[in-house]
Amino acid sequence: MGRLTEAAAAGSGARAAGWAGSPPTLLPLSPTSPGCAATMASSDEDGTNGGASEAGEDREAPGKRRRLGFLATAWLTFYNIAMTAGWLVLAIAMVRFYMEKGTHRGLYKSIQKTLKFFQTFALLEIVHCLIGIVPTSVLVTGVQVSSRIFMVWLITHSIKPIQNEESVVLFLVAWTVTEITRYSFYTFSLLDHLPYFIKWARYNFFIILYPVGVAGELLTIYAALPYVKKTGMFSIRLPNKYNVSFDYYYFLLITMASYIPLFPQLYFHMLRQRRKVLHGEVIVEKDD
Amino acid sequence: WKHVEILDAKTREKLCFLDKVEPHATIAEIKNLFTKTHPQWYPARQSLRLDPKGKSLKDEDVLQKLPVGTTATLYFRDLGAQISWVTVFLTEYAGPLFIYLLFYFRVPFIYGHKYDFTSSRHTVVHLACICHSFHYVKRLLETLFVHRFSHGTMPLRNIFKNCTYYWGFAAWMAYYINHPLYTPPSKWPQTRVLPSWAFPPCETGARHLCGKEICQLGNFSIHMALRDLRPAGSKTRKIPYPTKNPFTWLFLLVSCPNYTYEVGSWIGFAIMTQCLPVALFSLVGFTQMTIWAKGKHRSYLKEFRDYPPLRMPIIPFLL
Numbered sequence: 001m002g003r004l005t006e007a008a009a010a011g012s013g014a015r016a017a018g019w020a021g022s023p024p025t026l027l028p029l030s031p032t033s034p035g036c037a038a039t040m041a042s043s044d045e046d047g048t049n050g051g052a053s054e055a056g057e058d059r060e061a062p063g064k065r066r067r068l069g070f071l072a073t074a075w076l077t078f079y080n081i082a083m084t085a086g087w088l089v090l091a092i093a094m095v096r097f098y099m100e101k102g103t104h105r106g107l108y109k110s111i112q113k114t115l116k117f118f119q120t121f122a123l124l125e126i127v128h129c130l131i132g133i134v135p136t137s138v139l140v141t142g143v144q145v146s147s148r149i150f151m152v153w154l155i156t157h158s159i160k161p162i163q164n165e166e167s168v169v170l171f172l173v174a175w176t177v178t179e180i181t182r183y184s185f186y187t188f189s190l191l192d193h194l195p196y197f198i199k200w201a202r203y204n205f206f207i208i209l210y211p212v213g214v215a216g217e218l219l220t221i222y223a224a225l226p227y228v229k230k231t232g233m234f235s236i237r238l239p240n241k242y243n244v245s246f247d248y249y250y251f252l253l254i255t256m257a258s259y260i261p262l263f264p265q266l267y268f269h270m271l272r273q274r275r276k277v278l279h280g281e282v283i284v285e286k287d288d
Numbered sequence: 289w290k291h292v293e294i295l296d297a298k299t300r301e302k303l304c305f306l307d308k309v310e311p312h313a314t315i316a317e318i319k320n321l322f323t324k325t326h327p328q329w330y331p332a333r334q335s336l337r338l339d340p341k342g343k344s345l346k347d348e349d350v351l352q353k354l355p356v357g358t359t360a361t362l363y364f365r366d367l368g369a370q371i372s373w374v375t376v377f378l379t380e381y382a383g384p385l386f387i388y389l390l391f392y393f394r395v396p397f398i399y400g401h402k403y404d405f406t407s408s409r410h411t412v413v414h415l416a417c418i419c420h421s422f423h424y425v426k427r428l429l430e431t432l433f434v435h436r437f438s439h440g441t442m443p444l445r446n447i448f449k450n451c452t453y454y455w456g457f458a459a460w461m462a463y464y465i466n467h468p469l470y471t472p473p474s475k476w477p478q479t480r481v482l483p484s485w486a487f488p489p490c491e492t493g494a495r496h497l498c499g500k501e502i503c504q505l506g507n508f509s510i511h512m513a514l515r516d517l518r519p520a521g522s523k524t525r526k527i528p529y530p531t532k533n534p535f536t537w538l539f540l541l542v543s544c545p546n547y548t549y550e551v552g553s554w555i556g557f558a559i560m561t562q563c564l565p566v567a568l569f570s571l572v573g574f575t576q577m578t579i580w581a582k583g584k585h586r587s588y589l590k591e592f593r594d595y596p597p598l599r600m601p602i603i604p605f606l607l
Contacts, residue, residue, distance in 0.1 A: 238469035244564035245464070 072133040077190045084183040086118035091176045108163045119152045151217055155224055162223045171216030174209045181205055203274040214263055221252055228252060290351055290358055294322055297340040297363035309351065316347040332441040335365040370441035377431040380450045384458030385424040391462035392417045403468050410472040416465050416561050434511050461565045473562035507549035527592050541604035543588055544581040548602055551577060578602050
């Protein structure tokens with residue numbers, strides 16, 4: 001899934017605490033499932049799983065804005081600059097490759113090291129959310145980063161025959177442009193000097209880039225299906241002493257299907273965000 | 289006499305004005321009065337607050353004791369459709385019971401045609417079926433005859449969430465345990481956990497069965513003890529203490545021994561069946577129960593000044 005996490009380090013608008021409307025209840029067994037559709041789009045409507053209300057009382061409101069300490073700001077600035085630079089390097093490498101070779105064949109192979117390095121470092125974003133220096137929900141960031149990691153390591157890296165597909169170029173371009181705008185947006189926000197065109201790019205590019213990226217990802221997984229089925233890779237068959245089986249082929253099918261409910265939610269969330277940030281529209285908070 | 293006006297917490301629109309309310313009236317009574325003008329919001333759906341974004345008032349709160357003048361302004365929020373706890377519990381527990389048996393009897397379209405209605409040759413599979421069914425029958429009976437809920441209802445959407453969780457996990461576990469290619473634990477002697485001298489005549493599976501059933505009895509004892517704390521029809525809370533029943537002695541060390549026993553019995557089931565999905569279910573359940581236990585523990589500490597300091601939420605001396 002595309003990387004379009006809302007709420008930069010600078011935080012565009014405080015989110016309301018999610019613990020509001022839940023009645024104090026006794027013991028419902030209702031763990032919030034990871035990747036649950038409802039939690040993808042807006043982080044202001046999750047977190048009300050009945051039984052936890054007692055536990056939730058003293059919890060700090062997740063959207064509360066806080067002044068970051070010097071160390072945290074310095075680290076985040078460094079991190080975002082480094083990531084912007086990394087994706088810029090990738091962009092340049094991709095353009096140069098295409099100028100020299102005139103084909104997309106071999107493009108992935110030539111940039112794979114840089115891509116893997118910087119995309120894997122995006123895992124730190126989950127850590128940032130976990131320790132609270134970035135006010136986004138861990139779940140949303142976690143799903144998005146892990147879907148990227150999944151595309152890089154478990155699809156493109158592991159299935160060599162699909163590395164020259166056009167769809168790989170499709171999502172690579174979409175990711176690269178998105179990440180350059182996103183990380184530079186964070187960087188400039190942290191430095192308190194956000195040029196308008198970066199803000200504009202951040203909230204307009206996604207309209208095209210997001211569907212393009214998703215299409216690239218889906219087409220790549222689709223292209224991988226026959227190879228996965230033929231080789232039976234990453235699959236566990238019965239009988240085994242743990243009495244569990246796993247079929248990567250069906251896993252991929254389910255993954256592709258999960259884009260259907262998740263994509264529109266994220267996309268419309270970003271569109272709402274766009275209206276709010278660029279046109280200053282006050283959007284009445286959705287009630288939980 | 290007091291006046292009560294009820295405003296919408298979001299729009300601040302005036303929904304209702306109650307003239308001449310008795311000062312001793314409780315929030316529950318005010319909710320009933322409010323329902324008369326707005327029948328779509330039955331009392332369980334209502335949340336009334338003093339502050340639009342503050343905490344909901346309790347049903348037992350008395351108007352007079354609230355920090356309000358002669359005209360009390362209350363803010364109303366709709367909690368959405370509600371469903372009774374008993375209904376939720378019954379559906380979420382009846383599902384696994386039924387689903388597990390479908391796999392146990394190997395009804396068609398699960399394992400391939402040649403296995404339809406065949407029976408596993410491993411003893412442990414039959415024992416597991418007995419355990420699983422017993423577990424959920426126990427839960428169903430407890431819901432009907434033992435539990436006393438402090439709250440009558442929960443939001444309707446919870447039933448979908450809870451059923452997906454319970455039914456989904458039950459199907460996933462049952463699929464592997466009853467699979468024709470199931471590998472019983474006795475083939476893997478190194479996995480013995482309880483020493484064989486402790487239960488010499490039993491085969492491995494049966495030994496773990498004992499562990500699981502002990503936990504089941506413990507869990508049931510705790511539920512009975514908790515029930516006795518709360519007189520029928522009341523919402524009172526008391527500190528639970530050990531009774532004559534030795535299973536309840538765990539109350540000396542933890543606040544929620546019913547969860548401790550529940551986790552124990554699922555771990556027992558996981559070891560007995562040697563099935564990874566069961567272990568995962570135990571882990572997820574443990575995580576969730578730890579969250580609840582911590583919440584309950586904290587509210588005990590807040591409510592009772594003389595709460596026994598030795599107690600931990602769920603695991604003695606640890607967590």
